[in-house]
Amino acid sequence: MIASAPHIPVLLDEVVAALAPAPGAVIVDATFGAGGYTRRLLAAGVTVHAFDRDPDAIAAGGLWPETREMPPRLVLHPRRFSEMVSALDEAGISRVDGIAMDIGVSSMQLDQPARGFAFAADGPLDMRMDKQGLSAAEFLNAASEGELADVLFQYGEERQSRRVARAIVAARPLSTTGELAQAVRKALGYRPGAPRDPATRSFQAIRIHVNAELDELRAGLCAAETLLKSGGRLAVVSFHSLEDRIVKQFLREASGAVASASRHLPASAPGAAPTFARVAKAVRASEAEVARNPRARSATLRTAARTDAPARKRRAA
Numbered sequence: 524m525i526a527s528a529p530h531i532p533v534l535l536d537e538v539v540a541a542l543a544p545a546p547g548a549v550i551v552d553a554t555f556g557a558g559g560y561t562r563r564l565l566a567a568g569v570t571v572h573a574f575d576r577d578p579d580a581i582a583a584g585g586l587w588p589e590t591r592e593m594p595p596r597l598v599l600h601p602r603r604f605s606e607m608v609s610a611l612d613e614a615g616i617s618r619v620d621g622i623a624m625d626i627g628v629s630s631m632q633l634d635q636p637a638r639g640f641a642f643a644a645d646g647p648l649d650m651r652m653d654k655q656g657l658s659a660a661e662f663l664n665a666a667s668e669g670e671l672a673d674v675l676f677q678y679g680e681e682r683q684s685r686r687v688a689r690a691i692v693a694a695r696p697l698s699t700t701g702e703l704a705q706a707v708r709k710a711l712g713y714r715p716g717a718p719r720d721p722a723t724r725s726f727q728a729i730r731i732h733v734n735a736e737l738d739e740l741r742a743g744l745c746a747a748e749t750l751l752k753s754g755g756r757l758a759v760v761s762f763h764s765l766e767d768r769i770v771k772q773f774l775r776e777a778s779g780a781v782a783s784a785s786r787h788l789p790a791s792a793p794g795a796a797p798t799f800a801r802v803a804k805a806v807r808a809s810e811a812e813v814a815r816n817p818r819a820r821s822a823t824l825r826t827a828a829r830t831d832a833p834a835r836k837r838r839a840a
Contacts, residue, residue, distance in 0.1 A: 531816040532559025534760055534824045537806050538623055541758040541826040544569045548620035551611075551750070553604035553743060555580050556629040558587070561597065564623075565589055570596045572611060572619070574604040576653040577632065603653075605742035608749050618752035624759045626740055626766045628652070628730060636700070640730060642722055645701035650730045659729050663703065664696045678737070678765065679728025686710050687725055700726075727763065740766060741787045744773045745837055748789065748798055751829035757799070758826045767805075767823045774827050777835070778802045789835030796832035803827065 532538075538560055544550060546568030552561045555573035557580070564571050571589075575581055581601040584590070589597035600610045604624065611619070632638050636646030639659060648660035663671070668688045675684035690710035697703050704722040711721035731737060747757050761767040773788055775781045779797035803826045808819035 531818070532557075532563075533625065533816065533819045533822045534806065534808055534812070535559060535563060537824055538758045538760065539563050539567070541803070541824070542621040542623060542756045544621065549616065550621040550623070551604075551607060551619050551747075553607065553622055553624040553747075554626065554629075555584055555599070556625065558584055560623050560625065565596055569620075570594075570598070572598045572600060572607075572614070572616070574600045574602055574607055574610070576601070576603045577629070578654060580629070603739060605739050605746060607743070608746045611750065617750075619750050619755060620752060621756040621758070622747045622751060624740075624743060624747075624757075626759065626761045626770075627736065627763070639700055640726070642700045642704035642720070642726060645699050648697055648700055648703060650733045652734050657733060659703075659733050660696075660698055662733060663691060663729065668692050674732045675725055675728045677728070678731040679724035679726075680765070681724045681728065683711060703729075731765070737765060737769060738787070740769055741773075744770065745789055745834075748777060748829070749834045753829060753831035755829040756826065757829070758824060760822050760824050762818075762821050762823075767825070770825050771805075774799055774802050774825060778827065789837045795835070796830065798830055798832045798835060799827040800830050801828040 542550060542564070544564050544567035548569040550564050550569050550571055552564065552571050552573040555561060555575040558573070561571045561573050573584060578601060581599050584597070584599050587597055589595060590599060598614065602610050628640050632652070633641045636644040639646045639649030648658065648663065650659040671688035671691055672684040675681040675687055681687060687707055687710045690706045691697070694702065694706035697706070707722040707725045713721055751757060759770045761770055776788060777797060777799040806824040808822050813820045
C-alpha cells in the first residue's frame with residue numbers, strides 16, 4: 524500500500540485554476556498518485572476519471588467514498604495514461620473537459636525503499652511503476668556497456684556516461700539501490716554534503732528507461748489532443764528538462780507556432796488549423812511553495828486550451 528508519509532501536490536492551485544472545473548464537468552487526472560489534484564477537483568463538483576499504472580495508488584484510491592457513489596464521481600483506471608482514449612471509450616466517453624498530468628515518479632514511490640526508485644535508503648533495484656516487466660536490476664545486469672552509456676547520456680544527461688557505464692559493468696551483479704549508488708559515486712567522485720549527489724542523474728536515466736516514460740508522455744499528449752472537447756483545458760506539470768522540452772514542443776506545434784520536428788508527435792497538414800490555443804507561459808512554483816514542498820523547486824506547469832480543429836494525424840513510428 525501507499526506509504527503514510529504526507530504527499531503535497533505540486534502547483535495545486537495553479538493546475539486547478541488552469542482547468543477551471545465547473546460542476547458536472549468530466550476531467551481526467553492522468554497521474555492519480557495520492558490523488559491531490561483529484562481531491563480538489565471532486566470538491567469543485569466534477570467527475571474525475573483517474574489513471575495510474577501503479578497498483579498501490581489504485582488500491583488506495585479504491586477506498587475513497589466517491590468511487591461508491593451512484594453514479595461514481597471518481598472512476599479509477601489501473602492503466603497507463605497513454606491508454607486513456609481506449610479506456611474512456613470503453614466507459615462510453617468520447618470527450619472530456621480537462622486533463623491534468625503530473626509527469627514522472629511520485630513522492631510516494633520515492634519514499635518507499637522497497638520500490639527501488641531512490642538511494643536515500645537501501646532497497647532492491649526495481650524502479651517499475653507498474654511492478655511488471657523488466658526491473659532496473661535486470662536491465663543493468665544484462666545491458667552492454669554501450670547501451671548503458673547511451674541510456675545514461677540520453678535520459679540522465681550524464682556527461683560522463685561512458686565512465687559510469689564502465690563502473691556499473693565492473694560492479695555487476697547489482698541488486699540494490701545502495702550498490703548502484705556506490706558504483707556511480709566511485710566513478711564520478713563523491714563529497715558527502717555536496718548539494719547534489721552524483722548518482723542522481725543515473726537513477727533518473729535508468730528509471731525513465733525502465734518505464735519508457737518519455738514515450739508514455741508523447742503518447743499521452745496525443746491522447747489529450749484526441750479527447751479534449753473544444754475549449755477543454757490541458758495542464759501538464761513536468762520536473763526536468765527532458766519532459767518539459769517534449770511538452771513545450773508539442774504545444775508549440777499544436778498551436779501552429781512551429782512545424783512538427785518529431786516523428787513521435789502528430790503531423791499537421793500545411794495550413795491546418797491549430798488544435799490548441801491560449802498556450803500560457805510556463806509557470807513555476809513560488810518561493811513560499813518551495814519552502815513548504817522542496818519537490819516543487821524543479822516543477823514547470825504548461826497549459827493550453829483545445830480548439831475545435833480535428834486532432835492531427837500521428838506520424839508512423
